[in-house]
Amino acid sequence: MGILQVAGIGLIAAMLTLLLRELRASFALPVRLVTTLVLFGAALGLYAPILSRIGALFALGEGAALATAVLRAVGIGLICELSAAFCRDLGEGAVAEGILLFGKLDILLLALPLVDELIEIVGELLK
Amino acid sequence: MTERKKLLLLPLLALLILSVFWLPVAAADGALDAEGKEIADEWEAFCGAIPDEVADLLPSDFFSKDMTAVGESVREAGALRTIFRAVGEVSGVALLQSLSLLAKICGILVLSATFRTAVGEGKGEVGAAVSLCTALAIVLMIFSGEGTRFDKIESFFDTVRALSVALLPLMGTLYAMGGNVGAAVANHGVMSGFLAILETLCSGAVVPIAGVCVALALLDAVSGRVALQSLAALIKRTFTVGLSFCMMLLTFVLGLQQTLAKGADTLALRTARFAAGSFLPVVGGSVSESLRTVAGSVEYLRGAVGMGGVLVVFFVFLPTFLGALFTRLAFSLSASAAGLLACRREERLLSELASVWGYFLAVIAVLFVMTVFSLTLLARCAAAV
Numbered sequence: 001m002g003i004l005q006v007a008g009i010g011l012i013a014a015m016l017t018l019l020l021r022e023l024r025a026s027f028a029l030p031v032r033l034v035t036t037l038v039l040f041g042a043a044l045g046l047y048a049p050i051l052s053r054i055g056a057l058f059a060l061g062e063g064a065a066l067a068t069a070v071l072r073a074v075g076i077g078l079i080c081e082l083s084a085a086f087c088r089d090l091g092e093g094a095v096a097e098g099i100l101l102f103g104k105l106d107i108l109l110l111a112l113p114l115v116d117e118l119i120e121i122v123g124e125l126l127k
Numbered sequence: 128m129t130e131r132k133k134l135l136l137l138p139l140l141a142l143l144i145l146s147v148f149w150l151p152v153a154a155a156d157g158a159l160d161a162e163g164k165e166i167a168d169e170w171e172a173f174c175g176a177i178p179d180e181v182a183d184l185l186p187s188d189f190f191s192k193d194m195t196a197v198g199e200s201v202r203e204a205g206a207l208r209t210i211f212r213a214v215g216e217v218s219g220v221a222l223l224q225s226l227s228l229l230a231k232i233c234g235i236l237v238l239s240a241t242f243r244t245a246v247g248e249g250k251g252e253v254g255a256a257v258s259l260c261t262a263l264a265i266v267l268m269i270f271s272g273e274g275t276r277f278d279k280i281e282s283f284f285d286t287v288r289a290l291s292v293a294l295l296p297l298m299g300t301l302y303a304m305g306g307n308v309g310a311a312v313a314n315h316g317v318m319s320g321f322l323a324i325l326e327t328l329c330s331g332a333v334v335p336i337a338g339v340c341v342a343l344a345l346l347d348a349v350s351g352r353v354a355l356q357s358l359a360a361l362i363k364r365t366f367t368v369g370l371s372f373c374m375m376l377l378t379f380v381l382g383l384q385q386t387l388a389k390g391a392d393t394l395a396l397r398t399a400r401f402a403a404g405s406f407l408p409v410v411g412g413s414v415s416e417s418l419r420t421v422a423g424s425v426e427y428l429r430g431a432v433g434m435g436g437v438l439v440v441f442f443v444f445l446p447t448f449l450g451a452l453f454t455r456l457a458f459s460l461s462a463s464a465a466g467l468l469a470c471r472r473e474e475r476l477l478s479e480l481a482s483v484w485g486y487f488l489a490v491i492a493v494l495f496v497m498t499v500f501s502l503t504l505l506a507r508c509a510a511a512v
Contacts, residue, residue: 050241054234066264070235073260077253100253107256114263121267122342 001042009038029090036086069114073107080104166304166428167192169297173436176293178286181442184213189435198431204438217446218453225453231268232461232477235261240468262348262472276454277334280487283447284330287494290443291322294436298505301432305425309388314501317381321497324373333490336366337483344479348472356479363486370490374497385504433505440502444495451491455484 013035020028051074055067080103087096174182174190182190188200203209239261295318302311340359347355458481465474 047241054237066235066268070239070261070264073257074241077257080253103253104256107253107260111256111260111263114260114267117267118263118345122338122345 001045006039006042009035032089033086036082040082066114069110073110076103076106076110166194166297166300166432169293169300170194170197170432173290173293173297173439176286176289177439178443180446181439184216184442185438194428194431197435198427201431201435201438205434210441213442214445214449218449221446221449221453224450225457228454229457229460232457233464235264235268236461236465236468236470236473239470239473258470258472261470262476266345266348266476276450277337279450280447281330281334283443283491284325284333286443287440287498288322288325288330290439291318291325291498294318294502295322297432297436298501301425301429301505305422305429307389307392309392310385313384313388314381314505317377317384318501321374321377321501324370324377325494328370328373329490329494332366333487336362337486340483340486341480344476344483347479348476356475359479360482363482367486367489367493371493374493378497378500381501381504429505433502436502436505437499440495440498444491448488448491448495451484451487455481455488458484 013031017028017031017035020031051071055064055071059067080099084096084099084103087093087099171192177185184204186200186203188196189204191197191200239258295315298318299311299315302308302314340363343355343359347359458477462474462477462481465471465477
């Protein structure tokens with residue numbers, strides 16, 4: 001999907017939402033949700049080759065396991081931020097905060113083995 | 128004393144002087160070979176302490192027991208072309224390793240920056256958590272190789288210590304052969320002090336202090352709120368200044384004592400030579416001449432061993448020094464890249480790692496100067512006879 005298509009989808013969705021808000025407010029929400037998901041999917045389509053290339057570079061440098069952890073953390077972060085932004089648009093600030101908290105803790109959970117490994121290394125250095 | 132008694136005493140005195148100066152007389156007959164055999168065992172022990180990767184850079188005759196061949200090989204190894212070839216080979220390997228490290232770090236930085244670009248800078252705590260994750264990944268990726276890098280630095284100190292231990296008897300023998308007994312004692316004393324410093328300050332403290340600094344940098348990078356960089360910088364600076372001061376003191380004492388001892392030895396032996404030449408009309412003259420021959424061969428040996436030692440020390444220091452230099456460059460470049468990509472946490476960590484490698488460079492340079500200085504003194508010290 002090119003930038004023209006993405007921009008077109010975005011503009012059409014924005015106008016449609018504006019119209020639906022006047023005519024049928026309950027239809028506006030699904031339109032926004034579908035548009036966001038489509039745009040997010042398009043963005044992921046662009047990220048995929050970049051991430052696979054970075055993953056291959058990490059594998060060359062014997063850091064494939066670390067690359068997986070970082071890529072997952074980035075993915076979690078992106079999903080959380082987008083979902084939270086969507087919730088905020090709907091006026092659900094508390095839900096957005098809940099998602100962000102979950103995402104943050106999930107990333108920290110993901111980082112825990114790395115922290116353990118790091119503490120081990122620091123212990124060896126200080127011996 | 129009657130004429131007959133004088134005639135009896137003269138051969139006895141001549142025998143006594145010849146036994147004292149047995150070495151010069153032997154050298155007068157066999158020139159360089161006799162002196163070369165005297166130091167063959169010490170030279171062999173010194174060659175045994177040379178690491179294999181350094182031995183590959185030296186000509187095969189360097190390990191010969193024939194000191195004339197050793198002298199020729201030292202000249203060959205000291206040629207500009209040989210030195211540049213070795214520097215090229217070693218820097219190629221070190222550069223390749225550092226480029227690999229740089230590429231890996233830049234990969235993680237790009238990932239971190241990608242996230243920042245996607246969600247916006249400083250947007251909530253999820254960004255901070257991802258930044259923490261990438262910082263941890265960077266540290267682990269660096270330290271998966273850093274352990275071996277630190278081990279290399281430790282093994283380098285062991286090599287320098289082994290070389291210095293092997294050089295000690297060799298230098299002592301060469302000083303004593305040339306009649307510089309006082310210089311031998313002074314050199315032995317100072318080099319023993321150097322070895323003690325190498326043992327306690329370098330082998331025992333350099334890597335643990337670097338470990339403490341890295342641990343502080345990690346805390347600083349992970350927390351993002353505690354400024355520990357200045358504390359780490361203070362520790363490194365204090366240690367480097369202390370070590371430099373110790374080495375400066377040793378260099379000063381070595382230079383001073385060698386010069387004084389050399390003068391005293393020369394005075395004592397010239398007096399003996401004068402006495403031999405004056406009181407023993409025929410034998411005394413030949414003793415005096417043979418002493419000159421010995422002085423020439425001993426100075427040749429000192430030059431060969433001294434310059435050979437400097438070359439070995441240079442080849443031992445070169446890979447470690449270039450490795451540390453390129454690693455520091457890789458970290459500095461990565462820190463700049465992190466700054467450009469607005470990864471502040473990673474930038475702080477990488478800058479601190481670059482500074483730790485700068486501290487290693489300082490320690491390596493201080494040790495190199497001290498070792499080369501002691502060897503140059505040996506090579507340049509004229510025989511007292």
